[in-house]
Amino acid sequence: MSTDAGCASETVRLIVAISSRALFDLSESHRLFETQGVDAYREYQVAHEADILEPGVAFPLVKKLMSLNATLGERGRVEVILLSRNSSDTGLRVLTSAHHHGLDIARAAFTGGASPYRYVAAFGAHLFLSADPIDVRLALDAGCAAATVLPSSPLTAEHEDERVRIAFDGDAVLFSDEAERVYRQEGLAVFNASESAAAHEPLPSGPFKGLLVAIHQLQALFPPDDSPLRTALVTSRGAPSHERVIRTLRAWGIRIDEALFLGGLGKSRFLAAFDADIFFDDQSVHCDAARLHVATGHVPHGVAND
Template identity: 60%
Template structure:
């Protein structure tokens, strides 16, 4: 039996993140499953417009250009709550746009997040926050695409930006900040400067990106950035942690509490991952952002 190569970066994407299914979703919400089924069948040959993660998916797939299928660097999978019957419109749209997506799981009304781990996904993107939470609970890097009007920033490169605490790293430091304030946070980070932070939910995805960056003759370069509200002296622990993990990030921005949106625009981020909704909201004015519902900032949130 064929297995997905551990060398590949595997990205799982929900149908509503890949395509704009707002109209169909409204039919489902207001009129129920039977009306939704009829709606999808009646529009089976109408091509869906791109969704929030469409341009990002195109760039991931662009990394396979010039390679044989067995040597592909990236695999994109479709995970959907549809049935295969109602999902036929989705595959017609995939074919129309020339997206090389051949594997899919149609969960027939159930949450499809369980198949992200079954496929060995390094990343799962969805518009359903509860699906994303469940995926994070299974140790899969997952995020909710945040609505925004701007997506692809530059055609000939893939730029991915991350917040630090509760995204790349655990929320242990952020928990000190939330409970004891900035002064105690800085004291704690100075004392722990040489003690690596624990893993966050996106460490594995970042490592997979770094593995791709080492490949020869990539069709487009991959560039990563850490964009964090931390400032000196709290930066030292972050640098030492990345050294301990043997992870190189191309650009690191320690903003000391400044708004991240303009810096993400300057970096030309194709997507930005953050654990706090307010940062995702402001960032989405300039770039596509994605909320990671993990850590102390999301405890008790629905």
């Protein structure tokens, strides 16, 4: 499946698929599952199905995304779909909690222990967020934008800005890992020379291009200075390799609101300054630092994850 189109056939909407453990804090019941097995887990969830689950790492992002429908005056323009390894029996608590918290989630797939990744494309989702790295890799291999939502500091839970702010790394996320491979194999000097020589050649698409396209199309419904969605590219690239990135986005016809070319500086304090609701990166070292400040999704794609 082409990553240019992502997993969505309906590009005028933004559809996000999310697992129950990314949306809610299921740490206690998940520990029970790992230590005592599925039967104990089921008994626990049924016994506690009237107990509302606390928000998880991705909950603030989901709440903000779904609030865009009110801003747009149209239900379902932004849709969140629950994809869960729970059975329908144990998943009842998750949907009940979602509705209690005011999340208008109407569609769900409960797969009874099987990986739900195959339903990402079936639902036409532009993005799949999960706490299970195996499911994320399977979704990426199927051509879908997917990320493992990492445990984050409680400091990431509140954002004063009502706008949705999404930050992306470049290579192996928005773009392919072609240039990253040159850097790792040949070093910085060769990388810069190669990117300068290819400055007018658009970079190949990465797994998150389809998501960026969908976000851009939603942004286009608003004046550029009054959009409830804001995007940032936060990359370790610096001059002269920045030019190819800028020209690539121009060739794609995509507006990105902020572009930070850090030239090797750490990303965390810039993500905190941007007040990102979520940040996507392919490298664990960047993700581990970022998750202390903002919600972070690891994208296990490309040479850094071979």
